[in-house]
Amino acid sequence: MPSSLPHSILEQRLRRAVGEVLPSANLDTVQVRPCPDPKHGDYQCTALIGLAKQARLNPRAFAQEVLAAYQRLQQSGGDASIEVGMVPEIAGPGFLNFRIDVRTSLLPAALAGADRLFCEPARPPRTVVVDFSSPNVAKPMHVGHIRSTTLGDCLQRAFRSLGHRVITDNHIGDWGTQFGKLLVGWRHGLDRAALEQDPIAELERLYRTENAAGEADPSRLEMARQELVKLQSGDPENLAVWKEMIRLSQVQFDAIYGRLGVTFDHTLGESFYNPQLPEVVADLMARGIARESEGAVAVFSDGSLPPKEDPFLVNRDGEWVPDPALIRKSDGGFNYMTTDLATLDHRIRTWAPDEIIYVVDDRQAPHFRKLFLTFARWKPEAAARTRLRHIGFGKILGDDGRPFRTRSGDTIRLAELLDEAVERSQRLVDEKRPELPDATRRQIAETVGVGAVKYQDLLPNRQSDYVFSWDKMLALTGNTSPYLQYQCTRAGKVVREGGPVDRTRLASAVPTEEAEIVLLKYLLNYGLTLESVVAECRPNYLCNYLYELAGHYSRFYEACPVLRAGEPVRTLRLALCDLTARVLQDGLRILGIGAPEVM
Ligand code: ARG
Numbered sequence: 001m002p003s004s005l006p007h008s009i010l011e012q013r014l015r016r017a018v019g020e021v022l023p024s025a026n027l028d029t030v031q032v033r034p035c036p037d038p039k040h041g042d043y044q045c046t047a048l049i050g051l052a053k054q055a056r057l058n059p060r061a062f063a064q065e066v067l068a069a070y071q072r073l074q075q076s077g078g079d080a081s082i083e084v085g086m087v088p089e090i091a092g093p094g095f096l097n098f099r100i101d102v103r104t105s106l107l108p109a110a111l112a113g114a115d116r117l118f119c120e121p122a123r124p125p126r127t128v129v130v131d132f133s134s135p136n137v138a139k140p141m142h143v144g145h146i147r148s149t150t151l152g153d154c155l156q157r158a159f160r161s162l163g164h165r166v167i168t169d170n171h172i173g174d175w176g177t178q179f180g181k182l183l184v185g186w187r188h189g190l191d192r193a194a195l196e197q198d199p200i201a202e203l204e205r206l207y208r209t210e211n212a213a214g215e216a217d218p219s220r221l222e223m224a225r226q227e228l229v230k231l232q233s234g235d236p237e238n239l240a241v242w243k244e245m246i247r248l249s250q251v252q253f254d255a256i257y258g259r260l261g262v263t264f265d266h267t268l269g270e271s272f273y274n275p276q277l278p279e280v281v282a283d284l285m286a287r288g289i290a291r292e293s294e295g296a297v298a299v300f301s302d303g304s305l306p307p308k309e310d311p312f313l314v315n316r317d318g319e320w321v322p323d324p325a326l327i328r329k330s331d332g333g334f335n336y337m338t339t340d341l342a343t344l345d346h347r348i349r350t351w352a353p354d355e356i357i358y359v360v361d362d363r364q365a366p367h368f369r370k371l372f373l374t375f376a377r378w379k380p381e382a383a384a385r386t387r388l389r390h391i392g393f394g395k396i397l398g399d400d401g402r403p404f405r406t407r408s409g410d411t412i413r414l415a416e417l418l419d420e421a422v423e424r425s426q427r428l429v430d431e432k433r434p435e436l437p438d439a440t441r442r443q444i445a446e447t448v449g450v451g452a453v454k455y456q457d458l459l460p461n462r463q464s465d466y467v468f469s470w471d472k473m474l475a476l477t478g479n480t481s482p483y484l485q486y487q488c489t490r491a492g493k494v495v496r497e498g499g500p501v502d503r504t505r506l507a508s509a510v511p512t513e514e515a516e517i518v519l520l521k522y523l524l525n526y527g528l529t530l531e532s533v534v535a536e537c538r539p540n541y542l543c544n545y546l547y548e549l550a551g552h553y554s555r556f557y558e559a560c561p562v563l564r565a566g567e568p569v570r571t572l573r574l575a576l577c578d579l580t581a582r583v584l585q586d587g588l589r590i591l592g593i594g595a596p597e598v599m
Contacts, residue, residue: 041097059094180228295330455481
């Protein structure tokens with residue numbers, strides 16, 4: 001189906017024009033994007049400069065020729081189903097800027113695309129695996145997991161929304177040396193009642209107690225080591241206890257995921273890959289990619305990168321020394337890296353993805369660089385077909401600029417954080433809307449509270465650290481989720497009062513007020529915004545888009561009466577309210593945030 005969105009009609013036509021002038025050009029690079037500064041136009045194409053340079057042409061002269069070809073095509077109009085007036089202009093060294101001519105049939109074109117909210121399905125759709133959240137068994141999910149969970153969930157929703165095939169996999173940490181201590185603790189000091197009350201807290205307590213005991217008494221450490229060996233060699237009793245610990249942890253993870261509205265297609269924890277690990281190591285050794293070193297097995301640099309870019313080297317006192325990736329410990333145990341290699345191999349063989357995204361904090365960046373490089377040496381063909389991306393993120397800080405913790409210095413549990421957010425928003429709702437029924441106020445408080453925590457996390461550039469602030473995140477003004485939710489209810493209310501939009505009336509309506517035009521043009525960019533979110537894995541683009549949209553809507557609503565206007569202006573304005581409400585709601589949905597009907 002041909003597109004009806006102005007920017008895509010423009011892009012198609014521009015590609016044809018470039019093809020006519022320079023048949024050798026790679027037309028995929030010719031992209032039309034919103035103009036960064038609306039003073040210069042609505043859309044912009046910057047690709048011609050690069051193409052001209054490659055072909056050794058003068059960029060401005062080339063742009064002029066392309067523009068002439070573009071105008072010939074525009075006049076003949078035969079290449080697009082809907083005519084959209086575009087006024088082009090050459091700027092700077094050879095950019096093309098375009099301004100939508102609102103007197104032409106912009107509005108019908110825009111509204112024809114409105115059913116899909118100005119989004120075009122990805123062509124071709126890609127298969128994308130998203131690895132996110134991935135907490136560790138027997139440990140509470142803490143604020144550090146909130147970023148992976150909110151970012152990962154938003155990204156998977158954005159990919160799906162554009163028609164990509166998405167597979168989400170929660171790579172939980174359900175294996176490792178900590179289980180030796182946990183098993184000893186379970187045998188000697190388990191408090192059944194506490195376990196029933198709050199399993200993860202009790203498991204955490206067991207681990208701490210055992211850790212301290214091990215430090216005081218080496219025989220206790222030896223006990224833990226033996227329990228671990230028994231577990232690893234398949235001792236049924238230890239396996240049963242270990243499985244129970246996983247089950248109990250999963251129940252608590254699921255409670256939080258339920259509250260956050262997060263689901264996974266698969267939860268294949270680290271232990272799932274245990275049977276593969278000996279083979280992974282043997283194969284890497286046989287291929288000469290890994291070798292023994294001081295009793296352990298490790299992957300070293302292959303010297304193919306300059307030292308500065310080589311993750312297998314570190315600089316110590318001005319000298320580059322090896323920083324290998326360990327894949328087998330000297331006691332025969334396997335490493336995080338070994339499991340990740342097996343996991344990557346499994347994912348590619350099972351799902352044949354075009355892309356795998358790991359949403360994991362930036363401190364693990366060296367791990368992922370080593371993982372991707374090792375995999376490329378191990379399975380070059382599979383690696384060449386699959387784009388591997390570590391989507392890193394920064395820390396959450398407290399007021400003091402240090403990692404966010406409780407007053408006593410403990411890590412803050414995610415469950416408690418959500419409780420507090422909801423309590424705080426409950427107070428606000430109770431104060432502002434006492435007339436609403438209790439159940440409604442409780443629902444609003446949950447949606448607003450949880451949404452505020454998520455939005456605060458999604459709004460900053462993901463690589464920056466941010467300071468956690470209750471007051472900022474729950475404010476009804478400024479770039480916050482309560483503000484967006486509120487604007488969404490406001491726009492929705494107008495539509496409910498004004499009745500459904502009669503589309504037949506729209507054909508004769510042309511926006512004339514500046515505020516109408518600005519809002520309409522901005523709405524058209526929703527799909528492009530999602531495309532850039534997906535391209536760079538940056539949800540903050542969507543947050544900022546929605547915030548700007550809410551601002552344009554407010555200005556429009558102040559300047560242009562809706563329900564009191566005569567036809568066809570009334571219908572046009574009602575359609576703008578309707579589209580704003582739907583785009584805000586959809587955008588919030590992709591951020592993983594609910595939109596209450598009243599607030
Ligand atoms: N469980 C790990 C942690 O909490 C994160 C796992 C991320 N995913 C992966 N494939 N390594 O640090």
